[in-house]
Amino acid sequence: MLGMNKKDTALMIVVAILALGAPILLNPFPTESAMAQFNAGYPDLMQRFAIFGIFAIGFNILFGLTGYLSFGHAAFLGVGSYSVVWMYKLLDYNVIWGLPLAIATAGIFALLIGFISLRRSGIYFSILTLAFAQMSFNLAYSVLTPITNGETGLQVYTEDPQVLLGANEANAPHLFGLVMNQSSKLSMGGWEFTFNNGYYFCAVILMLMFYLAIRIFRSPFGMMLRAIKSNNTRMAYTGLNPRPYALAAFVISGMYAGLAGGLMAAMDPLAGAERMQWTASGEVVLMTILGGTGTLIGPVLGAGFIKYFENIFSKINDNILHGWFSFLPDGLEDFVVFIIHPFIGKGWHLTLGILFMLVVIFLPGGLVEGGQRIKKLITSKKDDDSNTAKTEPAE
Amino acid sequence: MSKTTMTRRGVLKTGAVAGAGVALPTIFTASSAAAYTNEPTGSTVKFGFNVPQTGPYADEGMDELRAQELAVEHINGMGDGGALNTFSSKALGGDGVLGKKVEFVTGDTQTKSDAARASAKSMIEKDGVVMINGGSSSGVAVAVQGLCQEAGIIFMAGLTHSNDTTGKDRKANGFRHFFNAYMSAAALAPVLSKEYGTDRRAYHLTADYTWGWTQQESIAAATEAMGWETVNNVLTPLAATDFSSYIAPVLNSGADVLVLNHYGGNMVNSLTNAIQFGLRDKVVNGKQFEIVVPLYSELMAAGAGENIKGVYGSMNWNWQLQDEGTKAFVQSFGKKYGRPPSNSAQTCYAQTLLYADAVARAGSFNPCAVAEALEGFEFDGLGNGPTLYRADDHQCFKDVLVMKGRDNPTNEYDTLEVVEKTPVDQVTYAADHAMFGGAEASLGTCNPGA
Numbered sequence: 051m052l053g054m055n056k057k058d059t060a061l062m063i064v065v066a067i068l069a070l071g072a073p074i075l076l077n078p079f080p081t082e083s084a085m086a087q088f089n090a091g092y093p094d095l096m097q098r099f100a101i102f103g104i105f106a107i108g109f110n111i112l113f114g115l116t117g118y119l120s121f122g123h124a125a126f127l128g129v130g131s132y133s134v135v136w137m138y139k140l141l142d143y144n145v146i147w148g149l150p151l152a153i154a155t156a157g158i159f160a161l162l163i164g165f166i167s168l169r170r171s172g173i174y175f176s177i178l179t180l181a182f183a184q185m186s187f188n189l190a191y192s193v194l195t196p197i198t199n200g201e202t203g204l205q206v207y208t209e210d211p212q213v214l215l216g217a218n219e220a221n222a223p224h225l226f227g228l229v230m231n232q233s234s235k236l237s238m239g240g241w242e243f244t245f246n247n248g249y250y251f252c253a254v255i256l257m258l259m260f261y262l263a264i265r266i267f268r269s270p271f272g273m274m275l276r277a278i279k280s281n282n283t284r285m286a287y288t289g290l291n292p293r294p295y296a297l298a299a300f301v302i303s304g305m306y307a308g309l310a311g312g313l314m315a316a317m318d319p320l321a322g323a324e325r326m327q328w329t330a331s332g333e334v335v336l337m338t339i340l341g342g343t344g345t346l347i348g349p350v351l352g353a354g355f356i357k358y359f360e361n362i363f364s365k366i367n368d369n370i371l372h373g374w375f376s377f378l379p380d381g382l383e384d385f386v387v388f389i390i391h392p393f394i395g396k397g398w399h400l401t402l403g404i405l406f407m408l409v410v411i412f413l414p415g416g417l418v419e420g421g422q423r424i425k426k427l428i429t430s431k432k433d434d435d436s437n438t439a440k441t442e443p444a445e
Numbered sequence: 446m447s448k449t450t451m452t453r454r455g456v457l458k459t460g461a462v463a464g465a466g467v468a469l470p471t472i473f474t475a476s477s478a479a480a481y482t483n484e485p486t487g488s489t490v491k492f493g494f495n496v497p498q499t500g501p502y503a504d505e506g507m508d509e510l511r512a513q514e515l516a517v518e519h520i521n522g523m524g525d526g527g528a529l530n531t532f533s534s535k536a537l538g539g540d541g542v543l544g545k546k547v548e549f550v551t552g553d554t555q556t557k558s559d560a561a562r563a564s565a566k567s568m569i570e571k572d573g574v575v576m577i578n579g580g581s582s583s584g585v586a587v588a589v590q591g592l593c594q595e596a597g598i599i600f601m602a603g604l605t606h607s608n609d610t611t612g613k614d615r616k617a618n619g620f621r622h623f624f625n626a627y628m629s630a631a632a633l634a635p636v637l638s639k640e641y642g643t644d645r646r647a648y649h650l651t652a653d654y655t656w657g658w659t660q661q662e663s664i665a666a667a668t669e670a671m672g673w674e675t676v677n678n679v680l681t682p683l684a685a686t687d688f689s690s691y692i693a694p695v696l697n698s699g700a701d702v703l704v705l706n707h708y709g710g711n712m713v714n715s716l717t718n719a720i721q722f723g724l725r726d727k728v729v730n731g732k733q734f735e736i737v738v739p740l741y742s743e744l745m746a747a748g749a750g751e752n753i754k755g756v757y758g759s760m761n762w763n764w765q766l767q768d769e770g771t772k773a774f775v776q777s778f779g780k781k782y783g784r785p786p787s788n789s790a791q792t793c794y795a796q797t798l799l800y801a802d803a804v805a806r807a808g809s810f811n812p813c814a815v816a817e818a819l820e821g822f823e824f825d826g827l828g829n830g831p832t833l834y835r836a837d838d839h840q841c842f843k844d845v846l847v848m849k850g851r852d853n854p855t856n857e858y859d860t861l862e863v864v865e866k867t868p869v870d871q872v873t874y875a876a877d878h879a880m881f882g883g884a885e886a887s888l889g890t891c892n893p894g895a
Contacts, residue, residue, distance in 0.1 A: 089571070092567060092570040092571040093566075093570055094563060094566035094567055094570055095563075095567060095571075098563065188682065191653075191654060191683065192653040192654055192680070192682070192683075195655075200584075200654050200655050201558075201582075201583070201584040201654035201655045201656070201683075202558075202583070202584050202587045202588070202609065202614065202655045203558045203584065203587070203588050205588075205591055207613075208887070208889065209885055222595065231595070244570070318562060318566070318592070320558065320562065320588055320591065320592075322557065322558035322559045322584070322588065324557040324558060324559050324560070325559050360560075360563075361563060361564070361567055364498070364552065364553045364564070365550060365551065365552055365553075365564070365567065367550075367551045369514075369549075395498060395551070395553070396498035396499050396503065396553060398553075399499065
């Protein structure tokens with residue numbers, strides 16, 4: 051279907067079901083229950099899942115296929131965000147103007163940075179991209195403050211021109227009147243599900259981008275990119291110049307990042323310089339590795355996994371812990387809370403770090419490999435694989 | 446490559462499915478009957494405390510959390526009531542707010558606008574908070590304030606010192622109790638001229654971002670007004686940890702005062718470098734060389750240790766004050782945590798109580814009613830003396846403290862001494878002051894959401 055083979059079609063359908071059903075799938079616990087803490091089905095986090103999914107898919111086109119490890123992709127994310135907010139300021143709140151511009155400007159940036167950085171490979175390439183991204187961050191943070199509004203972040207003020215703004219137009223990002231931050235809620239028993247316009251907008255784009263990635267992976271162009279990864283020198287000896295292919299992959303993944311950045315600003319009309327910082331670039335590397343480098347669905351899972359930890363675990367505090375363990379005797383309760391304390395709240399980095407290590411050590415292929423092992427266990431019982439590593443795929 | 450087979454039946458089927466998909470969201474009733482965002486319906490109401498728990502200001506954030514937790518205890522009638530006993534408004538009865546028990550959720554801003562907004566959004570969308578309090582950086586405060594304005598809840602700013610928070614970025618749903626760079630400058634300038642004379646030459650090192658600039662602008666204006674000359678202003682990158690290369694040129698510039706517009710770790714490092722270069726032992730233009738740190742905090746003073754002795758700065762509040770409100774709060778805080786509160790803790794404590802009190806006086810959690818109750822509200826007994834919440838820009842006006850690093854500290858918390866309590870009249874400015882966005886800055890209209 052649509053130029054995909056059977057397996058890819060099945061994968062595409064799974065992604066579509068996950069993306070469209072997320073508001074229900076991510077809210078498995080009733081609102082009033084103690085487990086509601088772990089519900090992730092609220093608009094902001096779901097939007098982040100989709101946006102960082104797009105970001106990671108694009109990153110994977112470069113890293114997973116060509117093997118070039120870029121440490122500067124956050125720069126394109128930031129450029130995309132700034133483009134969209136500038137369109138809000140100059141034209142109006144319709145995201146239709148900003149998003150194509152975000153993709154275009156990120157593409158131009160990627161072309162410039164890629165052209166220079168791709169003269170080197172391996173660690174030198176990584177360091178060059180890191181340097182460019184850090185440079186962009188510093189420019190955005192202070193030097194280019196008239197354009198980026200520096201530390202405070204670029205936002206829309208009432209005195210901005212907004213030349214296309216209609217009289218009855220919504221005062222928040224929208225797509226031809228479909229306001230992004232509006233939601234409809236559905237209450238069923240103890241559950242409450244939120245269906246947010248912005249999330250569905252992101253989810254549809256995520257599906258399109260996922261489809262595009264499948265087509266790139268399966269195309270002759272994708273084969274060329276794999277050739278760069280497997281043996282760059284041999285490719286050159288056969289008379290093919292690898293650089294244009296690598297540059298094209300770099301620009302494509304930069305445009306994915308620009309789109310993701312644009313969507314961030316489309317959900318929340320503010321662009322901060324921090325999203326260009328090197329930690330943000332590192333995060334997408336982690337997402338891709340955690341999910342499974344070079345696989346199609348892996349980066350999306352990795353993105354979801356990391357964002358889930360960042361947003362859910364960081365909000366658990368001691369009071370909540372005491373609530374959970376209040377059935378224990380006093381001394382024991384305090385002891386248990388004391389043990390868990392370093393891993394929650396401000397310690398979410400620690401929890402994530404431990405899980406990341408476990409995944410990298412025991413599942414080098416990322417979460418996708420975990421899924422494959424589970425599948426293998428189920429389908430072929432006769433297999434003498436004693437490994438019972440079980441990793442739940444991230445939500 | 447792809448093959449398309451279209452049949453009449455197929456098209457009809459696809460159309461029907463697509464139609465149902467489009468119609469789906471409209472089946473559910475769009476918005477419920479709530480009059481405003483997150484109207485509390487049960488027996489409890491939730492506050493959101495969004496503070497930095499990781500990153501450069503994590504210490505400030507943890508102290509803010511302690512104070513916020515204490516404030517919730519006092520509102521719910523637990524503990525000794527703290528400053529509620531000395532607070533001039535008696536609308537809170539120690540039984541929660543409007544009969545509802547207060548609960549709270551916490552989040553980590555990481556001192557990044559993006560992360561702060563993500564955390565604040567999850568509080569609003571998932572936990573259903575009616576108010577967010579916190580923030581230890583002006584960039585974060587401005588970003589979260591904008592978010593609360595859009596979402597239709599109240600933002601009670603924590604530690605944010607930039608003029609912009611209640612200047613060009615002021616919002617109808619946002620309120621600030623903390624003082625700002627202009628007030629620091631207005632309070633410091635007279636003390637500096639008294640101590641160091643009126644013909645000084647000042648050299649500024651400024652953290653290169655919004656807060657640093659507004660502070661540098663304010664200090665330069667105030668000191669120049671009393672006769673000082675600004676020799677040079679050098680912007681330093683926020684990430685800098687070694688300031689030696691910035692300190693060396695100061696000696697050759699002919700300046701005799703160094704102003705460090707730095708905060709947190711930046712300030713600790715730059716001050717330490719300056720001391721190591723022996724700046725304070727130099728005599729330039731026949732005068733003793735001096736260093737000024739316009740914005741002080743207890744945690745910074747502790748970090749800088751010995752180096753802070755004799756250095757002037759300003760603060761919003763200090764635990765050593767002797768009024769009834771301060772004593773009640775410090776005693777209550779000390780009993781629970783075994784240490785005196787910092788001034789960022791005090792501002793968050795006061796903000797939480799002020800919000801709860803405004804709700805009680807307004808008789809509603811509706812953000813517009815609460816905002817109306819806070820606007821022009823005059824109160825006393827929270828530690829800062831008589832204070833006014835100005836209606837024009839939602840900024841608190843109160844006395845400002847000029848501080849000096851103590852020469853002989855008696856214990857680890859006793860690092861600063863109060864030199865002067867600058868009266869509120871001296872630090873008051875017009876709401877349309879040029880440093881605060883001028884006449885164009887406006888609060889906009891209150892947004893109740895929903």
